[in-house]
Amino acid sequence: MAHPSMAHAGATLTIDLAAIRDNHRQLKEIAGGAVCAAVIKADAYGLGASRVAPALEDAGCDTFFVAHIGEAIALRPHLNPTTRVIVLHGPPPGTGPDFVAHDIRPVLSSREQIQAWSRLATRLGRPLDAMLQVDTGMSRLGLAPDDVIGLADQPGMLDGIRVCGVMSHLACADDPQHPANAEQHSRFVEALRLLPPAPACLSASSGIFLGADFHFDMVRPGAALYGIAPVPGRANPMSPVVRLQARIIQTRTVPAGAAVGYGYTHRTTSPRRIATVSVGYADGYLRALSGTGCAHIGDVRLPVIGRVSMDTITLDASDVDEHHLQPGASVELIGPKTSVDDVARSAGTIGYEILTSIGNRYHRVYAH
Known part of the structure; x- marks a missing residue:
């Protein structure tokens, strides 16, 4: 949908792309040597993914997360061909060929998704990239502990899948003192020990501020990029957007x-x-x-x-x-x-x- 002109609109929304780039640079610096990806789901949190993603690409970001395959397909023409686009919800049944056609990587969160992705790789006769997500305590998305053990015991389940990352999601990262942070960190480290070696990604915006132990190989900020305070109750270090x-x-x-x-x-x-x-x-x-x-x-x-x-x-x-x-x-x-x-x-x-x-x-x- 086209946005109205200034004369025809009841209000003007100004979005500072320079501030978004500055926020990304700051988060990347805090994350040390970790890759700093960007979450641009929900149309870059309402601010326009087709404008925000290229601006972040200009700042050196080469990995983007969205929620749905439709978001990824719409985003792909606005990015360089080598830029990675990853779908957090994985491939809905029957959409595997769409991922391959548009060079989009899924996050696989269940045995069923893993089996379907492996079958597609076998059918195409070539390995396919994917991330794995493990549930470390949020009870939302991800492989349960028994599923992780099952993969360790039956590595053939990953035939045809080139695991390009392992991720989880923190439930209480916005509360630095919450004991769940340490618990989830420990469970994530245990899961990494059982799964094939791959870059690890645990922290979104708030998790980045929990310290270097939570950075692993990649961080994936979302809200902080857009100026939202990553740690409630503390001074906001991010630039307003x-x-x-x-x-x-x-x-x-x-x-x-x-x-x-x-x-x-x-x-x-x-x-x-x-x-x-x-x-x-x-x-x-x-x-x-x-x-x-x-x-x-x-x-x-x-x-x-x-x-x-x-x-x-x-x-x-x-x-x-x-x-x-x-x-x-x-x-x-x-x-x-x-x-x-x-x-x-x-x-x-x-x-x-x-x-x-x-x-x-x-x-x-x-x-x-």
């Missing part, structure tokens, strides 16, 4: 006791100036921000009052000079005064949801 500026549609002054928005959930206690802004939950500005979110004009905070609607929010603009509130003037919903993580806290969620909820009605500007 997005700025969202929304247009004022109309401003009005209402008396004390006036109701605002659906359900009359807000009533004014004194005369207030209300600015209605052209962004709502259809644009990814979550309904949970009703009465908790805010915008800024310069240094002045404008709280969201009343419910977030599908296409609009209402702001208390009483502290702003009227000449800043003309129709078409902008307020800042995400930016220097209110980060993605700030918005997430106000909504009772995480920055990942804020970014991946971003809609298609914004005019988009990519800063290089």
Whole structure:
């Protein structure tokens, strides 16, 4: 879907590609000698994989992870032929030939996926690359401990498969003190001992900050690339990536006791100036921000009052000079005064949801 022009959109989303490249360089430096891949699933967390991936490629990234084969096929034309594209969910039944045709590698997480990939390699008469995923305690995706032992006892199950990596996923990496981190690390090391020698990858964004023991041969940051704080409660070392500026549609002054928005959930206690802004939950500005979110004009905070609607929010603009509130003037919903993580806290969620909820009605500007 094409994004609207500035004149036709209710808001402008600015995406700083230079900041994404800087974040990748910083994460690569922290990871030491490990390869620093990039997770660009969900359209690069809502920011546009076809623009983000080439920018990261320019910064030296040559390995990208997505969730689905459809994402990988759409991404492939935007990358160099030698760049690796890896699908975290592996090959759905019947899609193996699509992986081969587009030079895409799957992550194999079950005996069934391994058997199907081995059969395809046999049919084609050549080895096929794949990563293996082991479950080290998250109980989501990956080979169970018994499956890993089974592979060690029956190495023929991997006939035709060139294992190009072994990975797992940390459940509690955003809490450095959580005992699960050490437990999963230990289980991962044990699995590596049983599986064919291959580059190991355990850590995503937060795991990188757990220290060198968690880096292994490859790290695969996602959220941190896009400016989300990798360790909640600590100062965010990542550069901010997005700025969202929304247009004022109309401003009005209402008396004390006036109701605002659906359900009359807000009533004014004194005369207030209300600015209605052209962004709502259809644009990814979550309904949970009703009465908790805010915008800024310069240094002045404008709280969201009343419910977030599908296409609009209402702001208390009483502290702003009227000449800043003309129709078409902008307020800042995400930016220097209110980060993605700030918005997430106000909504009772995480920055990942804020970014991946971003809609298609914004005019988009990519800063290089």
